[in-house]
Amino acid sequence: MCRVFVCSCFGVTDQQIKEHAAAGACTPRQIASVSKAGTDCGSCVRTIQGLLGRGACPRRALIEKGETALAETALAETALAETALVETPLSEAA
Template identity: 35%
Template sequence: MYACVCHAVTEDEVREHIASGACSTREVRRACGMRAGCGSCIRRISSLVREGEPAPAPALGG
């Protein structure tokens, strides 16, 4: 599925960049070579970035 239709960037491509270290929408867009477009992809890319964030470590009980 496309994350960005304007630049033909797929969700899989976005996930690859996130796995390679992109940790913000801006970093993903830069890694994909995306320029300004209609902007409808921002919400979807942001969601994928949040999905890619590691879960917080559990607090150590003492």
């Protein structure tokens, strides 16, 4: 398997960008929120824009159909899956 790194700073590959896009991330900012790609030196932002293309956004298509809630849920699920945040109450952290 050949890995093509789009973001050297955070080790994000073109395949990961494509997976995020398929899951509903339509802009470089949305890609950054789930992967950090483009948030350090910024040299990969244009490549990310190129990978995202124009008009091929599943989330945008859902919004145009009036299914905004479904699109937002899909994006939120993608973000949670990528960050895998685990919140610990302050009382347990001490």
